[in-house]
Amino acid sequence: MGRLRSLLIPGVDKQLLVRDATRVMPDLARRRFIAGGASLGALTLLTGCDVTDSFSAESMLKQISKFNDGVQAAIFNPNALAPTFPESAITKPFPFNAYYALDDAPTIDGKEWKLEVRGLVDNKKSWTLEELYKLPQVKQVTRHICVEGWSAIGSWTGTPLRDFLKIIGADSRARYCWFQCADAEGYNSPLDMATALHPQTQMTFKFGDEILPRAYGFPMKIRVPTKLGFKNPKYVVSMEVTNDYKGGFWEDQGYNSFSGS
Amino acid sequence: MSSLAVNEQPTAAATSTKVIQPAWVRTVHWINAVAMVLMIMSGWQIYNASPLFDFTFSKSITLGGWLGGALLWHFAAMWLLMVNGLVYLALGLATGRFRKKLLPITPEGVIADTRAALTGKLSHADLTKYNYVQKLLYAGIIVVGILVVLSGLAIWKPVQLQYLTALFGGYDFARYVHFFCMAAIVAFLVVHVALALLVPKSLRAMIIGR
Structure with missing residues (x-):
């Protein structure tokens, strides 16, 4: 003292x-x-x-x-899959959760929106939603676990992120995929490469077989069933493959950065 | 540390300054006390972020200030709790302390000693020997301590340790197990601290050993 x-x-x-x-x-x-x-x-x-x-x-x-x-x-076991559930187990209604009210969620015009790709990739071209929708998609019914403790089971459909990383020629030895989002105050979050390459990590375009609604991150969210909810960014606008730790909205405030499940 | 404990076993009864609590027990006891209090208070703050029941813990008795701070405390103190707990279990088994101090526990003994305790007839003259109520409570709290750590691991790593999580009936159920283990530990603490204060020489023994 x-x-x-x-x-x-x-x-x-x-x-x-x-x-x-x-x-x-x-x-x-x-x-x-x-x-x-x-x-x-x-x-x-x-x-x-x-x-x-x-x-x-x-x-x-x-x-x-x-x-x-x-x-x-x-x-972290890159081959351990998050448990999957039957459709009957899906939580209805699936909760909306953010640091703002639903009314303040970003409203994005799907025709104008583009996913910007930056960093350690061969092809830095931006992707329209139409182009992304043409990629093969898979569905998963997994448990979303919030850092607060509650959990909910949802159905997400989209393209495995590792397939997309291959298409754009990303350096898979890089340390992070860093996502930036359209949320007010600019949400962002880093995802370690091992998790980005996990088979269930997904660029999500649909929730419950419907086009991703605004509440759940239209036009694209990154679904990571091996991470806590806040590491599943919604309203994603850009992805950067990088060796630098660029921080994140919640990570910078003290939430554990890895926050693996 | 273990050599210390081994040395004093044969001599303990013979010497006049009888060691009631060997140094290793006292050390892990107080480290555990600190770790448990940190875990419980930060755990209450974490609970408040998404309460399982119709109540929250007053902020005046929680640690961390907000969810993020509480999680930092919880996932720091967990190392202290876990490493110290493993040392305790290993030494308790290796030195034979668990077997000698806590066993056997018979239902007749527990009933008789509970009756004696409630009528104020339970003797605390010899602190080296636990009565049956103590045996039951101390053995029980070790089991709860193991369960609180395992259920905690189950909700911390429901993918990597999914078989453990499944063993606790899934993620949501494991949260309840974790909560009720905490509640059992807090209930134990209340009784434990009250009795230590009622029998001050037991508290002294846990501090200076005699």
């Missing part, structure tokens, strides 16, 4: 510091961390993060979250 306080005094904007810390943790949480500091400090040694680097619970938690990204990537 004494050491912490001495760190706070000179040349540091305390209010800023406090506001920073409370973003992820309220005061109560900070106090609780300090109380349990010794053993959690020991945990940081296991993860190999430098405690002296920044003595704050928030940065320590973020280091462990990165460590958890690595653990999840290591246990």
Whole structure:
């Protein structure tokens, strides 16, 4: 405690510091961390993060979250399929979920929309919806699991992302496919390449055999049944194949980036 | 650590300063206490994001501030809980502590000791020996501890560990199992802490060993 306080005094904007810390943790949480500091400090040694680097619970938690990204990537089995269900198991009505109300969901003109392709690919041409609809499609009935804990079973039909990545000549050794979306505030999310190449990861054009409705991401969503819901971007407008970690809407706010199921 | 525990077994009865709780037990006990409290409080905040029942936990007793913060805590403290728990199980089995302290548990013994406890006749003179109620509760909480970790893994990795998830009756059911295990642990904690305070020498034994 004494050491912490001495760190706070000179040349540091305390209010800023406090506001920073409370973003992820309220005061109560900070106090609780300090109380349990010794053993959690020991945990940081296991993860190999430098405690002296920044003595704050928030940065320590973020280091462990990165460590958890690595653990999840290591246990990710590219051949393990998410369980599938009969059509009778589909959740009706399937919930709409976003950080805004349905009325504020993007309204996209399917005739104007194009999927922009960037980064480490041979062919960077943009794709119209009509062109994408001509690609072979498969259907999956899988469970969508939200980071909040609830789940719902839905039916999604579209083109396996790995087929599309092959068509455009994507470098499959690149680390991420980074998606940008049309949502207000610009939703985006990185998808690790191993998951992008998973057989069930899909460029989705239909929900329940109907053209993807606005609520579920018209004209295209990326369905990833091996990830939590927020890693399934809707209203996708561009895809970049990249080795850079470009962050994501929720990932930047503290949700674990890998968030595999 | 294990050598420490092995050394004191034969001498414990002979020496006057009898070790009630060996150092390894005390160490894993308090690490577990910290890990459990962190897991429970962050778990309550996670629960609040999508409550299973018609109530939420007051923010004053949750950890993390919001769902994202709580998840960071939960998935950090889980390592502490899991690694420490595995050390405890391994040493408990290897040193024979589980067998010596917790077994046998007989229904007659439990009934007799429960009756004695409720009528205020249960002796705590010898802290090295657990009565049947203690045996049942301590063995039971170990099982619940294993279940809470397994059900947690089942809802964390319902694809990679889908057989485990299926064993818990699927994702949604595993959430309820996880919740009720937490509830059992909290109920245990209330009784455990209350009794430790009622019999302070037991608390002392868990701190200094004697």
